[in-house]
Amino acid sequence: MNEKPEKLIDKKGIRSDGRKVDELRPLKLQVGVLSNADGSAYIEHGKNKILAAAFGPREVHPKHLMQPDRMVLKVRYHMAPFSVQERKSPAPSRREVELSKVIKEALEPALFLELYPRTGVDVYVEVLQADGGTRCAAITAAALAIADSGVPMRDLVVACAAGKVDDTVVLDLYDAEDKLGAADVPVAFMPNLNAVTLLQMDGILSTEEFEKAMNMAMEGCRKIYQMQKEALKTKYMVVKEAGEE
Amino acid sequence: MPTFFEKKQLVIPGDLLAEGDYLPGENTYMEAGKIFASRIGLADNENKKVNVVALRAFYVPKVGDIVIGTIVEVGFNGWTVDIKAPYTALLRASDVLSRPFKPQNDELSQVLTAGDLIVAKIASYDRAHDPQLTVGEPGLGKITRGQILKVTPTKIPRVIGRKGSMISMIKQETGCQIILGLNGVILVTGKSLPDEELAIEAIRKIEQESHTSGLTDRITQLLKERKGNKTEEQVNE
Amino acid sequence: MSSLITKVRLKQIEALLEQGKRLDERGLMDYRPIQIEQGVIEKAEGSARVLLGKTEVLVGVKVESGEPFPDTPNEGVMTVNAELVPLASPNFEPGPPDENSIELARVVDRGIRESHAIDTAKLCIEPGKKVFVVFVDVYVLNYDGNLIDASAIAAIAALMNTKMSNYEVKDGEVKIKQGYTQLPMKAHPVTVTIAKICNKLLVDPWIEEESVMDSRISFASNEKGEICAIQKGGSGFFSPQQILEASKIAVEKAAELRKQFDW
Numbered sequence: 016m017n018e019k020p021e022k023l024i025d026k027k028g029i030r031s032d033g034r035k036v037d038e039l040r041p042l043k044l045q046v047g048v049l050s051n052a053d054g055s056a057y058i059e060h061g062k063n064k065i066l067a068a069a070f071g072p073r074e075v076h077p078k079h080l081m082q083p084d085r086m087v088l089k090v091r092y093h094m095a096p097f098s099v100q101e102r103k104s105p106a107p108s109r110r111e112v113e114l115s116k117v118i119k120e121a122l123e124p125a126l127f128l129e130l131y132p133r134t135g136v137d138v139y140v141e142v143l144q145a146d147g148g149t150r151c152a153a154i155t156a157a158a159l160a161i162a163d164s165g166v167p168m169r170d171l172v173v174a175c176a177a178g179k180v181d182d183t184v185v186l187d188l189y190d191a192e193d194k195l196g197a198a199d200v201p202v203a204f205m206p207n208l209n210a211v212t213l214l215q216m217d218g219i220l221s222t223e224e225f226e227k228a229m230n231m232a233m234e235g236c237r238k239i240y241q242m243q244k245e246a247l248k249t250k251y252m253v254v255k256e257a258g259e260e
Numbered sequence: 261m262p263t264f265f266e267k268k269q270l271v272i273p274g275d276l277l278a279e280g281d282y283l284p285g286e287n288t289y290m291e292a293g294k295i296f297a298s299r300i301g302l303a304d305n306e307n308k309k310v311n312v313v314a315l316r317a318f319y320v321p322k323v324g325d326i327v328i329g330t331i332v333e334v335g336f337n338g339w340t341v342d343i344k345a346p347y348t349a350l351l352r353a354s355d356v357l358s359r360p361f362k363p364q365n366d367e368l369s370q371v372l373t374a375g376d377l378i379v380a381k382i383a384s385y386d387r388a389h390d391p392q393l394t395v396g397e398p399g400l401g402k403i404t405r406g407q408i409l410k411v412t413p414t415k416i417p418r419v420i421g422r423k424g425s426m427i428s429m430i431k432q433e434t435g436c437q438i439i440l441g442l443n444g445v446i447l448v449t450g451k452s453l454p455d456e457e458l459a460i461e462a463i464r465k466i467e468q469e470s471h472t473s474g475l476t477d478r479i480t481q482l483l484k485e486r487k488g489n490k491t492e493e494q495v496n497e
Numbered sequence: 498m499s500s501l502i503t504k505v506r507l508k509q510i511e512a513l514l515e516q517g518k519r520l521d522e523r524g525l526m527d528y529r530p531i532q533i534e535q536g537v538i539e540k541a542e543g544s545a546r547v548l549l550g551k552t553e554v555l556v557g558v559k560v561e562s563g564e565p566f567p568d569t570p571n572e573g574v575m576t577v578n579a580e581l582v583p584l585a586s587p588n589f590e591p592g593p594p595d596e597n598s599i600e601l602a603r604v605v606d607r608g609i610r611e612s613h614a615i616d617t618a619k620l621c622i623e624p625g626k627k628v629f630v631v632f633v634d635v636y637v638l639n640y641d642g643n644l645i646d647a648s649a650i651a652a653i654a655a656l657m658n659t660k661m662s663n664y665e666v667k668d669g670e671v672k673i674k675q676g677y678t679q680l681p682m683k684a685h686p687v688t689v690t691i692a693k694i695c696n697k698l699l700v701d702p703w704i705e706e707e708s709v710m711d712s713r714i715s716f717a718s719n720e721k722g723e724i725c726a727i728q729k730g731g732s733g734f735f736s737p738q739q740i741l742e743a744s745k746i747a748v749e750k751a752a753e754l755r756k757q758f759d760w
Contacts, residue, residue, distance in 0.1 A: 131346055
């Protein structure tokens with residue numbers, strides 16, 4: 016079922032999936048969904064369905080990767096074979112290796128690595144269904160999983176992308192827009208510390224368009240951050256007793 | 261200079277708690293004069309110190325803590341112990357055996373073997389070394405009976421209750437012996453299985469509702485209800 | 498990818514940065530001396546060797562014929578691979594590409610691909626059936642910091658040096674003729690990497706600076722001053738203001754370097 020819209024934005028400024036240029040896809044976040052992980056989270060972002068789990072701090076395996084003075088964060092971003100239109104081989108692709116690295120580097124600044132030397136935290140992100148912007152959704156879920164595991168953090172990390180489609184800077188590209196558009200700029204952000212921890216771009220943008228896209232992505236991040244907060248509070252909310260009603 | 265939370269407000273990592281003349285307490289950190297939460301929990305302050313009681317945390321060993329652990333491996337001069345912490349603990353043979361130690365593997369596995377449970381105390385621990393345990397004090401040693409459950413270590417104080425009131429009540433009502441490891445592992449030993457299960461149920465309820473008020477009453481009620489049912493059954497037989 | 502650095506050295510670097518200086522007496526916005534040599538491997542269709550300070554990267558380009566991708570049936574194909582050759586650093590180990598070499602390859606690829614540096618439309622031999630496949634292999638020979646910029650410069654230099662055989666299609670077969678054609682190129686992107694140390698931005702980090710840097714950000718830009726690839730790396734962060742500042746520095750520096758190389 017391949018949908019390839021001819022024009023990505025119509026004359027009224029509505030995109031091929033019905034959204035306005037600065038509108039996010041619908042999001043759903045849940046925390047604490049896996050009983051065996053120390054922390055976990057599930058995200059649905061548009062048609063993306065991604066599961067994240069955090070284990071640790073615990074002993075580092077293989078041992079030679081252990082650091083004597085800090086904690087080591089390991090992230091594995093992996094796509095399920097059935098997650099995309101054409102079956103993807105389960106073996107890690109070069110893209111998955113790169114994404115694992117940049118996602119790790121997006122999350123590390125939030126951790127107090129020096130607090131737990133000689134240990135490691137392992138984060139596993141499984142993309143169950145992909146529709147563009149998976150690395151951002153992965154970061155948003157992974158940060159929740161880490162917070163859920165009880166590992167102390169400086170801030171949550173939240174991510175969102177913006178890009179250029181039909182000569183217009185738009186927020187949160189879905190797969191068709193990413194493939195046919197002119198640029199995609201994923202951004203990860205620690206909202207309370209005003210710190211950008213992931214930034215990539217492929218495509219072509221003028222310096223003004225880049226600035227516009229980055230600011231738009233950060234606005235998107237701030238909105239998604241509120242949803243992260245809600246998801247955490249929902250899980251940890253005070254239990255309403257019968258007596259209180 | 262302000263604080264930005266209400267007493268017992270649920271906060272998450274990165275939430276700004278206070279600015280200015282305050283000190284960062286538990287589960288908080290300070291940067292550029294501002295204090296932020298570093299864990300999910302309930303914010304509070306004693307005078308100038310801002311604390312967050314974490315709702316989810318892992319155990320970090322502290323010298324003097326009583327912990328309950330599982331023997332993982334028999335080594336050549338001691339045992340590796342899983343104390344549900346980021347670091348595995350070590351129990352030296354010399355600590356356990358009352359006489360001079362001869363490094364013969366067989367001897368050690370007859371004293372303690374993989375799968376055994378022990379109550380121990382953290383004898384030493386620092387950043388560069390794994391925690392060392394000791395069982396050389398009364399009340400410590402191998403566990404032979406009872407059931408184990410694991411709770412988040414931050415809930416242990418709530419299970420103890422003010423001046424031990426909560427734990428005493430559970431012990432009394434269920435007739436169980438309960439040892440609380442500060443690493444969140446709890447040993448419940450009762451005269452019968454139903455007794456132990458009741459104590460476990462009560463502790464689990466405390467873990468779930470630890471941050472609510474009126475908990476002590478609800479636990480008392482739960483215990484009395486269950487005991488009441490039991491008495492009825494006995495009568496009906 | 499960090500080498501052990503002593504605390505004393507770290508203090509030195511920090512103290513110098515306070516004064517806007519670096520260990521090798523460069524300014525914060527200065528590149529190390531760059532040397533480019535083209536056509537160093539005769540058996541390759543194109544090649545270039547770049548020395549950026551002591552960082553040495555050799556890029557070999559091989560051009561073969563092959564099938565196009567189904568969604569671009571009339572366009573040539575390009576693929577970039579990078580090897581962190583073990584002789585380049587005591588920290589590089591033999592084996593399949595690790596995350597660092599994969600990131601390096603993909604970032605270099607992005608700069609070339611997104612800027613349309615290679616005119617892939619002109620690489621079609623038989624529409625839908627046969628196109629030229631351009632293999633860009635980045636070979637890191639000595640690691641002394643900033644592999645991204647050195648590799649990206651070497652890749653473009655190698656592509657500019659690349660010649661494809663002339664051919665004709667007779668009876669459905671591709672036959673090699675005499676003579677060569679220069680690989681058609683549309684742009685000459687330059688990648689500029691900026692590191693953040695002690696909250697200061699500096700270009701072209703060398704190995705010791707990379708060991709202590711907070712994080713790095715690389716921007717590839719073309720002759721029109723448009724940005725065609727960005728990659729933040731390292732476990733630190735940038736403020737949004739620093740990113741915009743870095744982007745402006747990168748576009749300026751790219752223009753300077755392009756002039757220096759006469760591209």
